[in-house]
Amino acid sequence: MLANYFAAAIRNLLRNRAYTLINLFGLSLGFAAATLIALYARDEFSYDRFVPNHDRIYRVGEIIEPPGRSPMRLSVTSTTDAEALKLAFPEVEAATRLIPSNLRLSAKQDNEGATLASFWADPSFFDVFPLSGVAGNLANALSQPDSLVLTRRAARQLFSREDVVGETIRVGPDTVMRVAAVVENFPSNSHLNGEVFLPGAASFSPLVTLTAEQRQPGALRSENAYTYVRLRAAANIHDVRSRLGAFTDSHVSGSVNGTPIAKSYTFTLTPLADIHLQPRSIGDIKPPTDVRVLHALIAVAVLILVVACGNFISMMTARASRRAVEVGVRKAAGATQRQIMIQFMGECLFYALLALLPAVVAVELVLPAFNGFLRREIAFDYLTDPRLGLGLIGLTMLTGLAAGAYPALYLSRFKPNAVLRGTALTPQSSRARQSLVVAQFAILIALLVATFTVNRQIHFAIEDRLRLPTDQIYLASEALGCPSSFTDAIPTLGRVKAVTCVSGSTLGFDHISVNFVSPHGGGNVNGRAAQIDYSFFDVFGIQPIAGRLLSPQFGQDDLLRKDPATADNPTVVVNEAAARALGYSSPADAVGTFARWQRLSFMDGRLQFQGQSSSKIAAVVPDFSIGSVRDVIGPTAYYIDPTVSARMVFRFDGGSVQQSLESVRELWEKHSSTAFQGMFLDQFVNALYEDVLTQSAIFTWFSAVAVVLAALGLLGLAIFTAERRTKEIGLRKVMGARRTDILLFLGWQFARPVLWANLIAWPCAYLVMQRWLQGFAYHTDIGILTFVIAGALALVIALATVAGHAMLVARAKPVEALRYE
Amino acid sequence: MLKLDRICRTYRTSDVETAALDEVSLEVRAGEFLSIMGPSGCGKSTLLNVLGLIDSPTSGAYWFMGEDVARCSEEQLTLRRRSRVGFVFQNFNLIEDLDVAENVEVALLYVGMSRAERRSRVAEALERVGLMHREHHMPKQLSGGQQQRVAVARALVTRPKLLLADEPTGNLDSANGDAVLDLLGAINRAGTTIVMVTHSAEHANRARRIVHMLDGRIVEDQEIAVAC
Incomplete structure (x- = not known):
């Protein structure tokens, strides 16, 4: 039975090459785009999960809410907090601190050296972060005031090799330190981007000097260090959090204008794997991601798949008349509706799997550029990463089933007595296709509005608000x-x-x-x-x-x-x-x-x-x-x-x-x-909005994908409609319609759903983008023009897509059309 | 074998009700070759569809091989139709994506038969209609007469007790039409009951009984004497 189904599916696919290509290309493009977004989202959600026992590691942060001011979130704390926390909480197994350093490092005496991302770190750093060492003993690598740890990458950069334990490095102008260990590189999905870990025990380390300052009587509390704690396996984080208030009262001393500053302080404990997903804080090592944007991107991936599925459904039902006889014959031969459904669902799954192959190739080809743009190391190891491989197959199956469900149901419901007489096709399928086009273009228009709004906000942030020649202002280090x-x-x-x-x-x-x-x-x-x-x-x-x-x-x-x-x-x-x-x-x-x-x-x-x-x-x-x-x-x-x-x-x-x-x-x-050293203001501002610029580029690319998909769907429908209406168009011409009349007639057929789509897209896009803009204290307005331009662009895309085909149909001689029928 | 008792079949559109069959009563005995004649729109095809269980009557009773099936669901009708009824249509209704053998095989797919047995049955049916040498041709590569013979092979491959033919010669020239009727005659002589709808009085006369219809009713039921 399967062979018979397979033969019918394959030959149908080959017989309708144009539709097959449109269908497969659309699905492939949808899969590729969705896969890229999924890989990006997976990378964002996987931050710092490579650290063993990451669920027991927390970053200590602060929320300071001075009277009359909005709260400030800090990812840094005082240098004295780590030790105090360890003393106050028996649940804390180890605590450690980091302070960034901008000292130049040089492997040779006469070398200018390089400024690598460096941190002064407590000896306990590798107790809290049990990372894998490449060489040397990490356990006491930072215990000596003149020993440091390099990542594999830093070792290569400084020495052009990795076996560098025991080598000396000049740190700053006149200090020489010894490489005690080499540690594995931090992956790009880590909030820690350190390449060099300097000994916090060194007498001139800010961990030592700032701690000494903080301990002076009457010293004002200052926040300079990243503090991490590792809890014991049996510790209950809720218990620890519930006692942080009392800890603050006893540990944070001093007052401003007579008010104890402890009243303005709240300590936070952020799980290591959640650091990248937190709202921005003052002092973040790496800008965190905006979870709302990630959700929006996932929604875009789903929308792209919906558009691709829409095309598929549209094409399958449009071509249903060609399969109607088959359904009728099979039913007359005793096939139940369920059997017919299974046959067509299977066929749709086959289509989806077929579309997966070019999608995988496309992702492989695009990923290096995608990684380059995002400065990531996102891997696409679907063969060695079973979860990724299964995810891909699962996504394909799900899409195949989602796209195939309606066509399978539609086809399997044909009545054999009607289809075998050639009268089965009802206007229902045509209405469904029209609805699909409306939905697809609504998605497209909403994505265009989103893209325009994101770009307007960037323009506002970088240009309108500052009103400065940012390329002429230079901020020295x-x-x-x-x-x-x-x-x-x-x-x-x-x-x-x-x-x-x-x-x-x-x-x-x-x-x-x-x-x-x-x-x-x-x-x-x-x-x-x-x-x-x-x-x-x-x-x-x-x-x-x-x-x-x-x-x-x-x-x-x-x-x-x-x-x-x-x-x-x-x-x-x-x-x-x-x-x-x-x-x-x-x-x-x-x-x-x-x-x-x-x-x-x-x-x-x-x-x-x-x-x-x-x-x-x-x-x-x-x-x-x-x-x-x-x-x-x-x-x-x-x-x-x-x-x-x-x-x-x-x-x-x-x-x-x-x-x-x-x-x-x-x-x-x-x-x-x-x-x-230093940077121009425009570089600074671009770095400030790096995430928004990235989001903007991603939105723009994937909106372009949605444009291509929607256009493909419309092209398929245009070919089908022209085919189906050859006789009608021929008759209209016989009755005296001119070429322009036919073009207008066909144009209106396709313009109408696009115009309807605006009614759905505009309010949805307005609500979503208004919410997005609320995330900025200063923002642009969406403006009615944004909607009008998006709607007009969608209309132009629709008409440009069908124009070629409509022209061919309109130019055909009526007698040929009638004879063809 | 088949017994219709005051069967009605009406079609409703938004404001019009059309009676395709109006209190039709008819009995078909096993082994009969019956022709249904009448002008276009008189309900011939509807009657054939009801007899073949691919349409259900609006009212009345229908005993199909001893069982009242008038109120059966579509699923129940499907199960009763399997391997008991074969169909031949005016426009052949071959699946254009399947070759000749695969088209014939479709009728066996839903009766739970092994692949080897299906192959042997398909070969046997194609042999019987004289198209074994065309088994791997696609429908488009065949003449109309050949396509209809494939349809006949598909109808008889399940060895049905009942074969329904709706204008089987309507799209064929006279030579091919005669050949198809010869084939149906032979199938009937082998024991299969045949009900055939036709416009042609000449072709109707190949049957042993002719039922005339007009406006959804049977107006004449005529037995034809067979010369010994």
């Missing part, structure tokens, strides 16, 4: 500092419009708090302290809304330059958010008033809060940030403070940016032996 001997010489180059020295907090790289006492009552206003110099506003093109900008001619503006240790506060410029938060009804009202505030200053090598004092608000400027549009721009106070303004920012002339940068570099090399 913090490691260079801001030596006045160098910045004073910059004007002599004549190629730099302006240079400024600012703190990391000003640029949003870190956060230094400032606490205002609201002059109108209502509690404190916590905000960001932005330590700048006088040319900051010039470099970033910021004009005051009210008041005057800071200037050295006003003594109080220049206060901290003259006396960094003073307890008084300098004049401030605040942003609109601060003016609002302080209760001023307009920016002009704020200007000239005095506000009491508490300032953090860098004294004796550490940050400490000064007492409250008043200073004048000189101006109110618009809310400004080069940070992500995801984050709300909070109250910000700008003031001149050279002690923490250690980051240079240059603004070049538009015409000769590269030459200007070169001349700055040359000047720097005359001043210092270290390399001049």
